[in-house]
Amino acid sequence: MRLNKIILSFVSALVILFSTSVASFAKVVGDKIILGAAISLTGKYSSNGVHTQNGYNMAVDRINSMGGIKVGGKTYKFDIIYYDDESNPKRAAQLAERLISQDGVEFMLGPYSSGLTKAIAPVTEKYGVPMVEANGASRSLFTKGYKYLFAVLAPANLYLDVAIETAVELNGGKPVRIAQAFEQDAFSQDVRLGILDAAERTGSKIIIDDKLPKELNDMAATLVKVKQMKPDVLVVSGHTKGALTAIRQIAEMKVDVPMLAMTHCDAAKLSKQHGKNSQYALCASQWHKSLTYKDDFFKDGMTYAADFEKEFGYDPPYQSAESSAALLVFKDAFERANSFDQKKVRDALAATNMQTFYGNIKFAPGGQNVDKPMVLFQVMCDASGNCENKVVAPLKWASAKLIHPIPKWSDR
Amino acid sequence: MDFLVFQYPMITVQACLDGILLGVLFALIAYGMALQWGVMNIINIAQGDLVILGGYIAYFMYLYGIHPAWGVIVAPVIMYFVGIAIYKLVINKVVDRDLFISILATFGISILFMQLMNFAFGADVVLANSGYGTTMLFDSNVVLPNSKIFSAFISILFAVCLVIYMKKSKLGRAIRATAQNARAAKILGVDTEKVYAATFGINAALCGVAGALISITFTIHPYMGLPYTIRSFMIVIVAGLGNLPGVAMSGMGLGVFEEFADYILGTEFRIGSVFLLLVLILVYRRFKLSRKREYLK
Numbered sequence: 001m002r003l004n005k006i007i008l009s010f011v012s013a014l015v016i017l018f019s020t021s022v023a024s025f026a027k028v029v030g031d032k033i034i035l036g037a038a039i040s041l042t043g044k045y046s047s048n049g050v051h052t053q054n055g056y057n058m059a060v061d062r063i064n065s066m067g068g069i070k071v072g073g074k075t076y077k078f079d080i081i082y083y084d085d086e087s088n089p090k091r092a093a094q095l096a097e098r099l100i101s102q103d104g105v106e107f108m109l110g111p112y113s114s115g116l117t118k119a120i121a122p123v124t125e126k127y128g129v130p131m132v133e134a135n136g137a138s139r140s141l142f143t144k145g146y147k148y149l150f151a152v153l154a155p156a157n158l159y160l161d162v163a164i165e166t167a168v169e170l171n172g173g174k175p176v177r178i179a180q181a182f183e184q185d186a187f188s189q190d191v192r193l194g195i196l197d198a199a200e201r202t203g204s205k206i207i208i209d210d211k212l213p214k215e216l217n218d219m220a221a222t223l224v225k226v227k228q229m230k231p232d233v234l235v236v237s238g239h240t241k242g243a244l245t246a247i248r249q250i251a252e253m254k255v256d257v258p259m260l261a262m263t264h265c266d267a268a269k270l271s272k273q274h275g276k277n278s279q280y281a282l283c284a285s286q287w288h289k290s291l292t293y294k295d296d297f298f299k300d301g302m303t304y305a306a307d308f309e310k311e312f313g314y315d316p317p318y319q320s321a322e323s324s325a326a327l328l329v330f331k332d333a334f335e336r337a338n339s340f341d342q343k344k345v346r347d348a349l350a351a352t353n354m355q356t357f358y359g360n361i362k363f364a365p366g367g368q369n370v371d372k373p374m375v376l377f378q379v380m381c382d383a384s385g386n387c388e389n390k391v392v393a394p395l396k397w398a399s400a401k402l403i404h405p406i407p408k409w410s411d412r
Numbered sequence: 413m414d415f416l417v418f419q420y421p422m423i424t425v426q427a428c429l430d431g432i433l434l435g436v437l438f439a440l441i442a443y444g445m446a447l448q449w450g451v452m453n454i455i456n457i458a459q460g461d462l463v464i465l466g467g468y469i470a471y472f473m474y475l476y477g478i479h480p481a482w483g484v485i486v487a488p489v490i491m492y493f494v495g496i497a498i499y500k501l502v503i504n505k506v507v508d509r510d511l512f513i514s515i516l517a518t519f520g521i522s523i524l525f526m527q528l529m530n531f532a533f534g535a536d537v538v539l540a541n542s543g544y545g546t547t548m549l550f551d552s553n554v555v556l557p558n559s560k561i562f563s564a565f566i567s568i569l570f571a572v573c574l575v576i577y578m579k580k581s582k583l584g585r586a587i588r589a590t591a592q593n594a595r596a597a598k599i600l601g602v603d604t605e606k607v608y609a610a611t612f613g614i615n616a617a618l619c620g621v622a623g624a625l626i627s628i629t630f631t632i633h634p635y636m637g638l639p640y641t642i643r644s645f646m647i648v649i650v651a652g653l654g655n656l657p658g659v660a661m662s663g664m665g666l667g668v669f670e671e672f673a674d675y676i677l678g679t680e681f682r683i684g685s686v687f688l689l690l691v692l693i694l695v696y697r698r699f700k701l702s703r704k705r706e707y708l709k
Contacts, residue, residue, distance in 0.1 A: 213682055215683055219679060221674040228422070254548070254555060268537070
């Protein structure tokens with residue numbers, strides 16, 4: 001019995017100790033606003049997870065060094081608690097739960113990928129924790145009526161519909177024939193829905209509609225069909241492996257198609273891995289460094305890219321830029337709310353209307369950013385094989401003219 | 413469902429050729445699996461991960477400016493020693509146990525390899541460019557990337573060399589003797605321990621070759637190993653152990669089957685159809701076996 005008592009008191013002492021330490025961890029400690037984030041530092045999303053983390057860190061350092069956040073006449077600095085979600089949705093949800101209920105975090109940043117954001121959103125919603133996310137574009141995130149979810153990026157269904165509209169325009173306003181191949185994941189299927197909408201709007205016909213598997217590394221069958229049926233546009237979305245496989249096999253099989261539109265070109269380092277073979281590919285991007293948006297912290301895209309390169313040693317992909325933008329949004333909302341009350345911050349976030357180096361940010365009731373169009377860039381190479389991504393649409397930011405139709409392989 | 417394949421006869425030709433070229437490569441991986449399954453009675457779940465590791469060797473050569481085709485020589489040499497190391501560390505402890513233990517052990521190795529590769533090489537999808545061109549047939553209605561032809565050719569070359577080696581060399585004879593009856597071989601002076609290690613090493617080397625070829629023809633990624641394990645498992649199940657022509661035939665058959673499944677059912681069912689076929693074959697074999705047993709009674 002005595003032993004039991006000892007154990008009991010020991011355990012309760014631990015519990016008390018733990019709960020006090022939790023209290024000391026809560027959202028705002030001294031002059032620090034603590035944000036929580038589950039990021040894929042290992043597992044299949046780890047490279048993009050690291051891009052996301054670098055983007056967050058870059059913005060935290062910048063905002064802190066440029067005066068921090070002013071709330072209630074006091075200056076605060078950002079700090080982030082990271083956990084590694086191992087690219088696993090279940091783990092991500094657990095970690096969100098842990099961040100909120102154990103670490104006492106009251107404001108969250110998003111993870112990488114739509115799938116993981118989908119896993120976390122119900123948790124943050126349950127606890128009423130505002131989450132600004134920068135890497136979940138799936139449309140289904142914004143139709144669930146989440147009140148505490150805000151995405152700085154454009155939803156996935158808008159990724160490539162510009163390409164279809166451009167193709168129709170270049171076809172003299174007449175409908176085009178579309179071939180498409182999409183991986184079967186939430187994101188790519190949303191991109192597909194966007195294409196279906198665009199096709200319906202323009203009266204275009206989808207003649208090949210293939211679904212690609214997760215283990216995708218061979219899409220010869222789709223390309224053989226493309227060769228035989230000669231569509232006007234080929235759309236491919238299957239993350240980096242889709243982009244890499246498509247370019248490799250299109251070049252090897254000499255598939256001629258007037259327009260090739262894809263996602264994840266810069267994440268796949270297309271021009272580096274494939275050189276001239278990737279030329280003329282049209283890629284959807286959330287951001288490009290040549291865009292002329294401005295803010296006080298990073299100035300503009302070019303400066304951001306240069307600073308990022310200096311800090312991390314590589315050109316920032318859009319995944320980093322949008323992650324940095326998420327912090328700018330949080331800072332702006334805290335200052336406008338002038339409070340750390342979650343409801344007030346949430347309302348301030350919902351009323352966001354600002355410009356960052358990454359683009360304009362204004363949230364629709366569903367949480368998606370409606371004020372920032374997608375851009376399309378085209379891979380363009382010079383004679384010596386140096387390739388560069390140049391923005392070709394929308395016209396407002398175009399730094400080069402779209403090359404259309406793509407020259408035939410026999411003429412290259 | 414899509415019946416384009418019947419509307420355009422050239423697609424049928426294309427699918428068959430693609431399937432055969434692919435199947436030869438599968439057969440090479442399966443041959444390694446059949447070899448060590450036959451000799452050591454171990455089903456190696458990590459087979460596909462060894463393949464991917466071989467692919468990374470070729471990829472890194474490519475990164476450092478060496479033509480990735482040399483990977484088919486370098487990768488097997490490195491992988492042979494990786495195989496021996498795996499044997500010494502893990503496999504020799506499970507080699508005489510029942511099949512279930514060996515499956516668990518190699519499953520563990522598979523997970524470990526996936527995570528290590530992810531840790532060391534990153535989660536990016538990568539490929540090595542061979543720069544080989546394309547062969548056009550039938551008025552350029554059928555296209556065959558030369559890299560696929562190259563990989564089929566190299567696979568056949570390695571398979572033939574291995575068969576000759578198994579027939580002629582001392583070690584080859586020892587391996588075959590151990591496969592037939594390990595105890596008898598041991599009594600007659602064969603160092604079975606050594607034979608086991610060599611067999612596992614040879615299997616890993618074959619995986620290395622296949623991996624190098626895959627990095628040239630397709631893409632590699634730390635988590636892409638399992639489909640290759642499943643395919644080789646299936647080929648071995650169909651062909652039976654120690655039946656090399658059978659392995660080659662069922663490899664090509666599987667390749668063609670996959671291509672047609674891809675055209676008719678859609679790419680999303682490609683791997684799924686392989687699994688389905690595996691289940692059907694297992695059920696069929698079981699059915700056949702049970703009939704035989706009854707007859708024997």
